[in-house]
Amino acid sequence: MVIPVIGISASMLVTEDGSCLGNEQAYVNKHYVRALTSVGAAPLLLPIVEMNDSLIKVQLQQIDGLLLSGGYDVNPLLYGEEPLPELEYILPERDEYEIKLIHMALAMKKPVLGICRGMQIINVACGGTLYQDLSQYSLKHFKHQQKSKTDTASHTVEFIPNTKLRNIMNVDATKINTFHHQAIKDLAPGFVINAKAKDGIIEGFERIGDDFVIGLQWHPEMMMERDASMQEIFRSFIDFAKLA
Ligand SMILES: [Mn+2]
Numbered sequence: 340m341v342i343p344v345i346g347i348s349a350s351m352l353v354t355e356d357g358s359c360l361g362n363e364q365a366y367v368n369k370h371y372v373r374a375l376t377s378v379g380a381a382p383l384l385l386p387i388v389e390m391n392d393s394l395i396k397v398q399l400q401q402i403d404g405l406l407l408s409g410g411y412d413v414n415p416l417l418y419g420e421e422p423l424p425e426l427e428y429i430l431p432e433r434d435e436y437e438i439k440l441i442h443m444a445l446a447m448k449k450p451v452l453g454i455c456r457g458m459q460i461i462n463v464a465c466g467g468t469l470y471q472d473l474s475q476y477s478l479k480h481f482k483h484q485q486k487s488k489t490d491t492a493s494h495t496v497e498f499i500p501n502t503k504l505r506n507i508m509n510v511d512a513t514k515i516n517t518f519h520h521q522a523i524k525d526l527a528p529g530f531v532i533n534a535k536a537k538d539g540i541i542e543g544f545e546r547i548g549d550d551f552v553i554g555l556q557w558h559p560e561m562m563m564e565r566d567a568s569m570q571e572i573f574r575s576f577i578d579f580a581k582l583a
Contacts, residue, residue, distance in 0.1 A: 343580035346385040346402035347371050348437055348457070350410040351430055367408055370489075371454075374560035375406070378573045380580065382406075387436045395439055404450040404551075404580035407437060407457030409558065412521055418468040425472030427520070438464040450551035450579035452572070455519055458544065458554025465546075467527035472520050473540070480538045483517045489561040493517045496542045496557070502533035503545050504553060507575045508568060515542070515557040522556065551579035 347367045354362040365386035375382040383402055388394050399405070414429045415422050417438070422429075441464040444451055453461040459469055473480050485493040492514035498505040505511075523541040526532065534543030534555070546552035553576075559569035 340379075341581045343380050343403040343577055343583070344383055344401060345375050345380045345404045345406050345577070345580060346383050346398065347375075347406045348408050348433075348440065349384050349386045350408065351387060351433065368560075370558070370560040371406060371408055374563055374570075374573050375577075377563065378570060378577045380404075380573075380577050385440070387433050390435060390439065392439070392443070395436075395443055399440070399443055399447055399449065402449065403583040404452070404576060405440065405444045406576075407441070407451065407453040407460060409455035409457060409518070411456065412471070413456065413459050413463055413469060415469070415471050418463050420468070420471065423471045423475070425474055425520070434460060434463075441465070445552065448550060449583055450576055451553070452551070452576045453554035454560065455556060455558060456521075458556055459521060459523065461552070461554050462523050462527045462530070462544070465527035465529065467523060467530070468525040470522045470524050473522060475524075476522070476540070478539055480540060481536060483522070483536075483540065484520050485517050489516060489518075489558065490565045491516060492562070492566070494536055496534045496536055498543075499531070499533050499535070502531065503551070503575075504533035504543050504555075504572075507571050509571075510568070513566075513568065515559075516562055517557055519556055551576060 349365040352364045411428045497512045530544045542556040562569045
């Protein structure tokens, strides 16, 4: 039996009290780990490393697929905007590392799944832009930063016909959780939208072609125990990783 190895990009946690004040720790949320093991993949944590192409290449050689996890805001300077007052915490070294990781993973034809910030950083890496905050969206928008539990389904997403994601989910629409105040503005060239909220906010996209490069604005890994259909996304991702 083939067990694919999936690299999960890590975030950075800074110790704010107790001993080792200011200590920095590479971490991922356990939901990602559980989502991957539940479909038979072996997760591997990818900590932010300095901008060294050969190190990043060796990291990527260990994995069959790349999962870009959620986290802080993307640095707007990367898509040609100055920071607005609504911008929240940024971690530029993570942005730079992940952009490199994405370019190299795509060149190596690895399947890529971006979740929340993970989708946003794929878009920026490939030439798209973001709303720094949904207050910049010209139309009225729904609440996209829920305060309820992580597996609570807050708003509807409608899947776009003839997309990979629509085929994976095999329904026209579903209810999802939502934990974002930024969103895709201009889509990166070579990508199509595969899911939208009813207010028009982009909730998913995918690269045109036969490979698996998919971004989701919500957190399916947090909903899997309540909604088994969310597992299909990881199952499909893993199927592509087995071929990598
Ligand atoms: Mn949303």
